Amino acid sequence: MNQDRKTRIYRLLILLAIILSIITFTPLVMPYGKHEPSLFHLPYTLWTGLLVALCFVILTWFSIHNHPGKEEDES
């Protein structure tokens, strides 16, 4: 993959991480005083929060594979 494309993907991943961070603090993830609907018996904020945390790990995984400085640091 060429360097420009990697840089574009990496920037997109940063943008997604910022969007995910913002979404976390909205009622979409943490509605005040509500714990329904539950998923696998986990209260709403816990399972949505678990999804957000997993998304961050997945974004991190993609970001290391598309990091523009990956080869530079190893050389």
Next chain:
Amino acid sequence: MITWVIILGSLFILALVIASVKSYKKDRTLDEYMLAGLNIGPTIGVLTFAAALFSAFIFMGMPDMFRTHGIGAWIFLAISDGAMVFFIIWFGYHIRKKVKSTGFKGVSGFLNDLYGSKLPGYLFFITAFLFLVPYAAIQIRGVSIFFGATFEGILPDWSWALIIVSIMLIYAEVGGFKAIIYSDAIQGTILLIVIWLIGITCIKAFGSVESLFAKVEEIKPALLSVPGPNGLFTVQFLIASFFAIILIPVTQPQLTSRVVAMRDFRSLSRMAVSLGVFAILIIMSTAFIGMYGAVKYPDASSADYLANALLFDQKEVVGALAMVGLFAACLSTTNAQIFALGTELRSLMKGSDKLVLRNTRIGLFVFAIIALVFSTLMSDELALLARTSFTGTSMMAPVVLFGVLSRKKPSRGILILSATGLIILLLSLLHVVPQHIGGMRLDFLLYIYLALGSLGFILFRKSTENN
């Protein structure tokens, strides 16, 4: 249980001795002693990072936080940690790139090189001292009180604190950073195993996760949503905590030095992803332990709840492993913090390697004694005091980030920006400045102040460059 504690405790001490002896080299250089030769691989990396980060705060503080304030604790720590691992890749790449051209002895010395002044290094060191010593002290206090209550009449609380600090000093002095990393790896492994053994017991006590949460809903439904029964987890609190935590690798020197000391970018990357998974696994189990406590021990004191949930409600061997795990957690985190202060002190010193090493070792001893004395004066709220430590050091984020990201020497005005943030925060902790202004949390306002101030410096520099 005592027999198991003695057996497992002896094995743990033996592992520490082996780690120290293996790390000891008579003719090692100062860099080998202080930074393990900047050559940490991904597996040891994730364990040492996790051990330095999680500690007694996760073992005791998080279950108690879930029990008292509810599942908002997941947003408080797990999501912030998830964002932090993403941030580690971004920041890790930039700081490692800079370190290649300047070298690295510690964050304070590194900042002095970048700014061409001694001020940023001293400012960073003072901040680290002010917020790491109390943090180390609360860990020592938490564990010593817990041990004192559990083995009532055998040894007084303060003697447990003395034992922790003595062991910490001996193996740090003998083995250096490498021994600390090995002991972190041992502690990280114990932490993951024991916290899940306890978590599973807590779930089994109710039959299933469903029954556990159904019981919590019956007793205190406010625990299942934000802001929690005491109203702690407001959006402002969680956003301010989010910034305090994602900035940990930037401003807590024990973690910054681990980012720098990773062997290469590939090791750093693998460490970051594994750390994210590790954090989710650990924090999820503390949620179950906390919910268990919310049902079984809703009105108990923190010490009573933890003694029962972590020890007496467990099988003897698991309880004993929890004791050793707690001891190990406290030991490795306080050691990481005290050693980091030693590294920072060393990076500000000039002279021959031998002289600097001797003075650094004296410094380590002094910092450990100060933490020991402080540990007799602290309160018991582990998780919230840990957050205060993260918030305090995060005031230095503009200084570090401008230093690392600027191509030219950064403006010294950045120092004023961070120093004023630090002073206001300290005044609020001393209750001179109110902790809420116009309905807004002060720490939340301070992050806005730092962000806008930093933006101002960026725009000013761009406009002067264009002119």
